[in-house]
Amino acid sequence: xxxxxxxxxxxxxxxxxxxxxxxxxxxxxxxxxxxxxxxxxxxxxxxxxxxxxxxxxxxxxxxxxxxxxxxxxxxxxxxxxxxxxxxxxxxxxxxxxxxxxxxxxxxxxxxxxxxxxxxxxxxxxxxxxxxxxxxxxxxxxxxxxxxxxxxxxxxxxxxxxxxxxxxxxxxxxxxxxxxxxxxxxxxxxxxxxxxxxxxxxxxxxxxxxxxxxxxxxxxxxxxxxxxxxxxxxxxxxxxxxxxxxxxxxxxxxxxxxxxxxxxxxxxxxxxxxxxxxxxxxxxxxxxxxxxxxxxxxxxxxxxxxxxxxxxxxxxxxxxxxxxxxxxxxxxxxxxxxxxxxxxxxxxxxxxxxxxxxxxxxxxxxxxxxxxxxxxxxxxxxxxxxxxxxxx
Ligand code: SIN
Ligand code: CO
Numbered sequence: 001x002x003x004x005x006x007x008x009x010x011x012x013x014x015x016x017x018x019x020x021x022x023x024x025x026x027x028x029x030x031x032x033x034x035x036x037x038x039x040x041x042x043x044x045x046x047x048x049x050x051x052x053x054x055x056x057x058x059x060x061x062x063x064x065x066x067x068x069x070x071x072x073x074x075x076x077x078x079x080x081x082x083x084x085x086x087x088x089x090x091x092x093x094x095x096x097x098x099x100x101x102x103x104x105x106x107x108x109x110x111x112x113x114x115x116x117x118x119x120x121x122x123x124x125x126x127x128x129x130x131x132x133x134x135x136x137x138x139x140x141x142x143x144x145x146x147x148x149x150x151x152x153x154x155x156x157x158x159x160x161x162x163x164x165x166x167x168x169x170x171x172x173x174x175x176x177x178x179x180x181x182x183x184x185x186x187x188x189x190x191x192x193x194x195x196x197x198x199x200x201x202x203x204x205x206x207x208x209x210x211x212x213x214x215x216x217x218x219x220x221x222x223x224x225x226x227x228x229x230x231x232x233x234x235x236x237x238x239x240x241x242x243x244x245x246x247x248x249x250x251x252x253x254x255x256x257x258x259x260x261x262x263x264x265x266x267x268x269x270x271x272x273x274x275x276x277x278x279x280x281x282x283x284x285x286x287x288x289x290x291x292x293x294x295x296x297x298x299x300x301x302x303x304x305x306x307x308x309x310x311x312x313x314x315x316x317x318x319x320x321x322x323x324x325x326x327x328x329x330x331x332x333x334x335x336x337x338x339x340x341x342x343x344x345x346x347x348x349x350x351x352x353x354x355x356x357x358x359x360x361x362x363x364x365x366x367x368x369x370x371x372x373x374x375x376x377x378x379x380x381x382x383x384x385x386x387x388x389x390x391x
Contacts, residue, residue: 014121020044020196026121034122035149035200038163040189044196045118050155050214051111054134057214058090060102065298067103071141071177078142080176099135099209106130107297107323113358119151119218120356125290125328128221135159135209143183143206145169148222151198152207154191155214161197162188164204180204235285236277244271283331284340291326292338299324299337299386310380318361318391319354319379325387327355336387347375359391 014026021029022041033039052060061068061083068083074097081089083102090100106112112130119127128148132155133141143162152161162185172179183206190210191197199205201222207215223231246267254261293299299322305313321327327336334341334351343351350370354360365371382388 019046020118030121033198033200037200038187038203039198040191041196041198043194044153045194048153048155048194050132050193050216051109051115052105052132052155052214054100054212054214057100057102057132057134058085058087060105060108061085061100062087065296066108067296069101070098071101071139072098073139073142078175078177078179096136096138099133099139099141101131101133101141103131104129104294105132109323113323115153115216116218117358122220124326125286126220126222128219131217131219133215133217135213135215137209137211139209139213140207141177143180143204144178145180145202145204146199146219147201149198149200149220151196151218152191152205153196153216153218154193155216156193157213158190158192158210159213159215160188160190160208160210162206162208163197163199166204169202169204231289232282232285235288236275236281239281239284240275244274246271280331284333287328287330287333287335287340288338291328291335293324293326297324301386302383302389304384305380307377307380310383311376313390314376314379315365316362318359318364319383319388320359320391321354322387322389327351327358329355336382341378343378344372344374346370346372347378350375354388361391 017023017025018029020041022039022044024032029039060066061070062085064084066084068085070081070083070085070089072079072081072094074094106116106129112132116127116130140159162183164184164186166182166184166186168180168182170181172181183204185206189195189197246264248264248267325337327334329335329352334343334355341351350360350364353364379388
């Protein structure tokens with residue numbers, strides 16, 4: 001179902017100077033720094049100390065559906081272990097030079113979601129996840145570069161960041177992680193709790209813990225052309241049917257029976273050249289692909305609840321997208337966790353708000369005129385599938 005919408009999110013919110021960005025507006029940040037040059041922001045989140053203890057982080061790293069890595073540097077050798085870990089793995093670790101990294105902490109904690117919301121001046125389609133790391137003195141992942149933008153927010157403790165816009169990005173052979181062969185420090189900063197460093201893709205960096213240190217990385221996704229092409233071809237296969245069949249009424253005897261003739265190549269080539277797509281197909285593909293949960297994600301299914309009981313609770317408490325849900329809009333269609341959603345035209349305002357803010361509070365349900373039976377039924381289905389929860 002497609003609807004035209006005149007709804008525009010108030011762009012004023014992105015024209016205000018933000019402490020998070022060191023007193024510049026989101027608009028100036030995007031124009032001057034995003035994808036262009038590093039930015040160090042002292043006191044980006046004043047009083048920020050993080051919301052996980054090292055023990056809680058290790059607890060997450062022991063869970064089945066959480067992606068985590070333990071990296072150690074012993075006797076000049078890098079080692080990488082993938083989680084989930086047994087609790088005993090965290091007993092008797094060396095006093096220094098290791099780090100534990102946990103991906104997608106935003107799938108598990110409200111505080112992590114609240115933190116990511118502060119970065120909503122970047123479209124959700126670009127946001128990947130919140131990774132949290134813990135390292136004792138000297139720990140880190142070594143000098144490397146990433147292919148995507150990242151905000152490195154310091155939680156508790158301190159970390160020295162060395163950065164370099166060097167051209168030589170050759171990697172150490174045989175290491176289990178991507179370590180730069182040659183790293184030439186151009187700038188060095190010590191970040192304390194609440195300080196943040198923004199790095200565009202391909203800026204070499206090396207973070208070294210100074211004492212116990214936790215870093216919160218807000219990472220973005222930037223699919224490669226290879227990945228997009230592969231996924232889009234899968235999409236076309238699922239969404240298109242082709243009725244034409246190869247035919248050869250003018251077949252003539254060939255000298256070599258084993259040869260695929262030039263005529264056959266030309267005919268198949270012209271059949272394939274008939275494959276066309278437009279922006280609407282690409283928007284539909286992106287809506288599905290970018291809202292699709294990663295393969296390891298499992299939604300938590302709540303206990304059954306009747307429709308009337310659900311509606312009562314929704315109106316009283318409000319609802320929110322569950323932490324693992326992604327609701328995106330593309331070309332006037334909406335996509336929830338990889339699937340296009342169908343709703344009545346009257347509900348679009350609420351759906352857009354839920355997509356933008358990830359919550360609908362009880363205030364949003366005061367005016368009965370806003371809420372159709374179809375909307376309540378749809379939300380009830382989402383709730384039972386674990387895609388939304390109560391606030
Ligand atoms: C870390 O938190 O130690 C690693 C972050 C990064 O370098 O991308
Ligand atoms: Co990095």
